[in-house]
Amino acid sequence: MKRFLMVCLLLSVWTGPVRAARPDLNARLQPTVFALTMVMIHDVVNPPAASRFYTYCLLGAHEIVAQHQPNGISPARLVRSFKPPTLDKSKPYDYQLAALYCMLETGRLILPSGYMLADEQTKFLAELKGHYPEAVVNGSVSVAQAVAKQVLAYAAVDNYSKLSARLRYRPTKTDGYWYPTPPGYMEAIEPHWRTIRPMLLDSCGQFKPKPPVAFSRDTTSAFHKLMQEVYQTTKSLTDEQRFIASYWDCNPFAINTSGHMSIGFKKISPGGHWMNIASLVSTKAQIPFDQAVMVQSVVAMTLMDSFISCWDEKYRSNRIRPETAINRYLNPRWQPLLQTPPFPEYTSGHSVISSAVAEVLSYLIGDQFSFTDTTETIFELPERNFTSFRQAAEEASISRLYGGIHYRDAIENGQEQGRAIGTFVVEKLRKAGVKPPVE
Incomplete structure (x- = not known):
């Protein structure tokens, strides 16, 4: 017994305190x-x-x-x-x-x-x-x-420091062109973003989308039909469509006005929403730490280049927003469900970035990977279930029509633009030897 106690005592001396x-x-x-x-x-x-x-x-x-x-x-x-x-x-x-x-x-x-x-x-x-x-x-x-x-x-x-030295963007009141919208009438956001150095793409114009439907005041024109679709859709939204629009709003510039008082509501950015989705699905898929960091990094780079590509087109086409067009040519009292963001309409940023990231995550995590998105719960919106990344991207894209802030061609051509970017990134990953951590 004494020998046993002596051995225990010696062990406690040798091993020292046990770390938690x-x-x-x-x-x-x-x-x-x-x-x-x-x-x-x-x-x-x-x-x-x-x-x-x-x-x-x-x-x-x-x-x-x-x-x-x-x-x-x-x-x-x-x-x-x-x-x-x-x-x-x-x-x-x-x-x-x-x-x-x-x-x-x-x-x-x-x-x-x-x-x-x-x-x-x-x-x-x-x-x-x-x-x-x-x-x-x-x-x-x-x-x-x-x-x-x-x-x-x-x-x-990367040219970011030069942005403030560039010529100030001045909107024009010419028919068909973007102009600041209520309630804030903010200046255009990042009109020179196309000059930022891309991370993965060769240039800002590498995936230039199809041109937008030409503006026309003719009531039989293709543009008038697009404008009418936004107007009529927002007049007959279901509760589900309203929720989808709010869920994917992600507008850091949201302002609520009451009389002469304006109150800003801080929200997560569209890219921040997808970064959190990347975190959530990496956890669900039980991806090891090193690979999870890689997934987050590649998603971030895809987002950055998608915004550069999208903003290149936005300030090339400089297209009028539905709110401005409908107020001028259909109904001066009409308001969209969502607040119109302060930059030109074509292509839809949500469509481009969501479609690009969906392709990348489909490669890295899985083509039919179902997940629960809890990103918006801190903004008092419930969690939402998706069967795949592409389904989430589709919903994020069409939410902009429900919100009354994009025409259909900006959404669909933006999706095509984003898928092309995402496919390019995936091919670049393959060539570099980056294999999916989930197979």
């Missing part, structure tokens, strides 16, 4: 990306800019995990003129901790109110106490900070 189970880093990925989303909602970041921020915040994390996989494929194999950051491996670190911290650090440095992420960083490090040696945590932070700085240097030359 380490945090599930896979479970930490979605909240980390959503922390970026919350800052963007706070800042009322416009949709194209949000996609750019997501891309750079995920790029460094993608590179870190790629360099620690046996057959890791660096984003440099996919991204134009991107050189892989050099990692300092002289000190101990955990690459997955570094990847998560790198997302927050890049966001802290690049977002307008990035300072808000400092609390998230402190919270994350507090969660690691007692689970990882202090030297490993410190080393992980150092690696993350170094990579974030290299990503910011790459981002600094």
Whole structure:
């Protein structure tokens, strides 16, 4: 008995205190990306800019995990003129901790109110106490900070900094052209976004869509039929159609007016909605951490390039919104269900980005992958079930007709444009050797 007690005592001395189970880093990925989303909602970041921020915040994390996989494929194999950051491996670190911290650090440095992420960083490090040696945590932070700085240097030359120096966009009152809409009559958002350097595409005009139906005041014209369809559809919406329009609204610029008072309602951007879907389905599919980071990064890059392609066409065709056209030529009192976003109509941004991301997720996660989307629950909308990514993209696209803010050709040609972008990205992934984590 004494010998047994002595052995137990010696074991307790040799092993020391037992560390508690380490945090599930896979479970930490979605909240980390959503922390970026919350800052963007706070800042009322416009949709194209949000996609750019997501891309750079995920790029460094993608590179870190790629360099620690046996057959890791660096984003440099996919991204134009991107050189892989050099990692300092002289000190101990955990690459997955570094990847998560790198997302927050890049966001802290690049977002307008990035300072808000400092609390998230402190919270994350507090969660690691007692689970990882202090030297490993410190080393992980150092690696993350170094990579974030290299990503910011790459981002600094994508032409974003030159946007404010370009000529101010001036709308025209000529028939058929976009003009600011009520209630805010805001200036056009990002009229020079086509000048931003794409990540995966060769150029902003690589997937130029079909031209829009020509504007005409002739009541027998194709344009008049499109305008009438929007007008008549919004007059006879079902409860389900109204809900679909609201569910996919994702308008960071929404304003509610009462007399002389205007109140802004902050909402998630369209890209932010799809980023959260990517997080949710990665969790459901039980994708390992490294591959889940890659999925998020590729989705972000697809969103960024889709917005560049879409905005290239928006300010080329400069097409009039249904609200302006219907008020001028059909009914001056008509109002759309949704608030009209402050930029030209053609093509539909929701249609382009949703269709592109649906193709990418169908390749990476699964062609018929069913999922429950809980993204909008924080905005007091119920969760919604989808049988596939393409079904969700179809619904997001047609929601713009129900909302009264897009004509059908902008929706359908936008879907075609987005599918072409998504197919191109998938082919690029295949050629680089990126295999679906779910097969």
